[in-house]
Amino acid sequence: MLTPQPLRVFLCHASADKPAVRKLHRYLKQRGIIPWLDELDLLPGQKWEIEIPKALFSSDVILVCLSKNSVTKEGYVQKEITFALDKASEKLEETIFIIPTKLEECEVPQRLRDYQWVDLFRNDGYKRLMQSLKKRAIDLGPSVLPIIDDTQKSNRL
Numbered sequence: 001m002l003t004p005q006p007l008r009v010f011l012c013h014a015s016a017d018k019p020a021v022r023k024l025h026r027y028l029k030q031r032g033i034i035p036w037l038d039e040l041d042l043l044p045g046q047k048w049e050i051e052i053p054k055a056l057f058s059s060d061v062i063l064v065c066l067s068k069n070s071v072t073k074e075g076y077v078q079k080e081i082t083f084a085l086d087k088a089s090e091k092l093e094e095t096i097f098i099i100p101t102k103l104e105e106c107e108v109p110q111r112l113r114d115y116q117w118v119d120l121f122r123n124d125g126y127k128r129l130m131q132s133l134k135k136r137a138i139d140l141g142p143s144v145l146p147i148i149d150d151t152q153k154s155n156r157l
Contacts, residue, residue, distance in 0.1 A: 004145045006034045007137045010059035012080045014070035020103045020120075021065055027126065032148040033133065052076075056083045060144065061136050063101045063129075064112060071106050085111060096136045101129065 100117035
């Protein structure tokens with residue numbers, strides 16, 4: 001029998017959004033989730049063009065962090081979104097896999113508009129995100145550890 005593992009979440013983001021994404025990383029980690037963040041999980045000497053897709057494809061959920069920076073930026077973040085959408089195409093329709101995660105008020109790119117997004121800047125944003133992550137963990141079954149329920153805790157970072 002396999003030992004249950006924590007939910008693995010890939011944090012897709014623009015480099016300009018690092019401060020907000022670091023806060024999100026800490027928040028998730030405190031709740032028993034393993035968030036993948038390039039600056040912490042890429043080791044010196046590793047080829048990021050190999051490791052980032054590997055991390056994307058081994059994740060249980062991909063949070064596509066959206067801001068005015070990321071939705072107007074060309075570059076690797078767009079490639080990550082494409083990888084995420086490719087992986088999502090292998091999932092069942094009702095699977096929570098890609099969660100557009102708005103860090104601030106901004107447009108959701110057309111190719112992500114089929115997915116319900118979460119506004120982290122709203123009062124209930126983190127609570128709603130956790131509802132989705134808990135559902136995904138439950139749907140994955142006994143191979144994934146339950147997510148720490150923090151309904152008594154503040155969602156402030």
